[in-house]
Amino acid sequence: MWRWFHQWGSPKFFYHRSGALIPVLALASGLILGAGVFWGLLIAPADYQQGESVRIMYVHVPAAILAQSSYAMMAVMALISLIWRLKIADAAVQTVAPIGACITLLALATGSLWGKPMWGTYWVWDARLTSTLILFFLFAGVLALRNAAGQSQTAGRAASVLAVIGLLNLPIIKYSVDWWFTLHQPASFTLTDRPAMPFSMWGPLLMMVVGFYAWFFLAWLIRLRHELVKREIRSDWVQQMMKQ
Amino acid sequence: MMLLLRELKIMLRSPAGAIQSLMFSVLVIALFPLAITPDPDQLEPLGIGLIWVVTLLSCLLAADKSLAGDYADGSLEQMVLSDYPLWWVCLVKSMAHWVSCALPLLLMAPILGAMLAMPLDRIVWLMASLVLGSPILSLFCMLGAMLTVGLNQSSALLPILIAPFLVPTLILGTQWATTGGEAFYGYMLAALLCLSLVTLPFATAVVAKIAVSR
Numbered sequence: 070m071w072r073w074f075h076q077w078g079s080p081k082f083f084y085h086r087s088g089a090l091i092p093v094l095a096l097a098s099g100l101i102l103g104a105g106v107f108w109g110l111l112i113a114p115a116d117y118q119q120g121e122s123v124r125i126m127y128v129h130v131p132a133a134i135l136a137q138s139s140y141a142m143m144a145v146m147a148l149i150s151l152i153w154r155l156k157i158a159d160a161a162v163q164t165v166a167p168i169g170a171c172i173t174l175l176a177l178a179t180g181s182l183w184g185k186p187m188w189g190t191y192w193v194w195d196a197r198l199t200s201t202l203i204l205f206f207l208f209a210g211v212l213a214l215r216n217a218a219g220q221s222q223t224a225g226r227a228a229s230v231l232a233v234i235g236l237l238n239l240p241i242i243k244y245s246v247d248w249w250f251t252l253h254q255p256a257s258f259t260l261t262d263r264p265a266m267p268f269s270m271w272g273p274l275l276m277m278v279v280g281f282y283a284w285f286f287l288a289w290l291i292r293l294r295h296e297l298v299k300r301e302i303r304s305d306w307v308q309q310m311m312k313q
Numbered sequence: 314m315m316l317l318l319r320e321l322k323i324m325l326r327s328p329a330g331a332i333q334s335l336m337f338s339v340l341v342i343a344l345f346p347l348a349i350t351p352d353p354d355q356l357e358p359l360g361i362g363l364i365w366v367v368t369l370l371s372c373l374l375a376a377d378k379s380l381a382g383d384y385a386d387g388s389l390e391q392m393v394l395s396d397y398p399l400w401w402v403c404l405v406k407s408m409a410h411w412v413s414c415a416l417p418l419l420l421m422a423p424i425l426g427a428m429l430a431m432p433l434d435r436i437v438w439l440m441a442s443l444v445l446g447s448p449i450l451s452l453f454c455m456l457g458a459m460l461t462v463g464l465n466q467s468s469a470l471l472p473i474l475i476a477p478f479l480v481p482t483l484i485l486g487t488q489w490a491t492t493g494g495e496a497f498y499g500y501m502l503a504a505l506l507c508l509s510l511v512t513l514p515f516a517t518a519v520v521a522k523i524a525v526s527r
Binding site for chain 1: 456460461464465466470473474475476477478480481484485488497498501505516519520523524526527
């Protein structure tokens with residue numbers, strides 16, 4: 070177990086071994102996303118209440134799920150880099166932050182586009198929307214600190230601490246927003262109390278979720294490998310690779 | 314204790330910083346009736362929220378100055394190297410930030426409330442919520458100051474980093490005050506204060522070590 074951990078923690082080993090994953094992930098995300106888009110946007114039935122606009126769900130829900138879990142993944146990587154000082158974990162934090170911020174922005178944008186036909190407005194201060202917005206700001210904070218502090222190792226550690234504290238605060242933020250919302254507005258609409266979806270709808274949805282994850286890991290891996298080469302540019306293994 | 318005395322002495326000998334942040338708050342509060350409406354009936358429901366937001370902003374704005382001096386002349390490094398437990402240093406810094414930034418605002422709250430046409434009982438609840446909530450603001454601001462100290466754009470960066478973390482405090486504090494002391498919000502705010510008090514100085518201490526090695 071520890072041997073495995075150390076091996077994969079080495080940038081050289083990781084770079085050489087992870088290359089094989091890229092075509093697999095690229096194929097998987099391309100096929101699953103393509104099929105999911107086809108199934109969700111063309112074949113799946115329109116909702117009897119929401120009509121065709123329900124199809125935004127096939128992009129919005131995967132993005133919203135991925136937004137939260139990518140923050141969790143970033144924070145776990147940050148914790149690993151703080152405890153074991155793994156260089157690769159620090160690079161992982163740095164490379165996942167912009168992807169996560171973009172996904173969160175996608176979730177917000179699709180949500181507000183969906184909100185216009187459903188609720189008649191692009192934005193409501195609903196508990197979920199608000200906590201997703203705050204999640205975006207948390208990503209933005211990690212990115213901003215990274216940018217301001219430069220590439221040094223201490224900059225990475227500061228950003229990691231921020232990410233971990235953000236993860237610990239996320240439940241507090243989520244609950245406080247819930248309490249605030251329940252007091253302010255009556256629940257005129259809920260996303261949770263929908264009647265159970267038929268398979269023809271949750272099938273493509275599940276497919277899109279899996280496809281989003283595959284694409285996310287692909288994008289992360291490509292960025293991470295690029296970042297590792299950039300950081301290790303002076304090391305022997307990169308120099309050797311460049312010569313070939 | 315000596316550390317706390319030192320901070321208070323520094324503050325008393327150059328009170329300009331504290332006065333400036335207080336003036337900022339009073340000025341911003343004075344701008345709202347000008348921008349929205351001077352009508353007391355419309356201003357009154359906004360009062361608690363506005364004063365809370367202004368408190369939050371002035372705490373954020375003052376935060377980077379509270380460490381910049383110590384960082385520039387090397388005393389921060391000496392504090393990290395000293396025998397004092399580092400979490401205690403961070404807690405004292407937070408207390409000093411609170412005394413220089415939140416306390417004057419707290420004392421001014423009746424006047425600010427009167428400017429926004431708030432009745433006395435709401436002002437009392439506002440002050441109660443600030444007593445419980447503003448120390449949390451100071452603790453988080455010190456964490457942000459430690460994260461950004463010595464960086465180029467620290468004064469712009471700090472609010473971006475820390476403001477999301479202050480959302481729960483803002484919600485619980487304003488809800489507690491506007492509901493006129495609904496026990497649930499009060500308990501939650503107190504719980505948040507306790508949690509912040511026992512965790513944030515330690516987190517700030519971790520960041521302080523990173524800051525001096527930068």
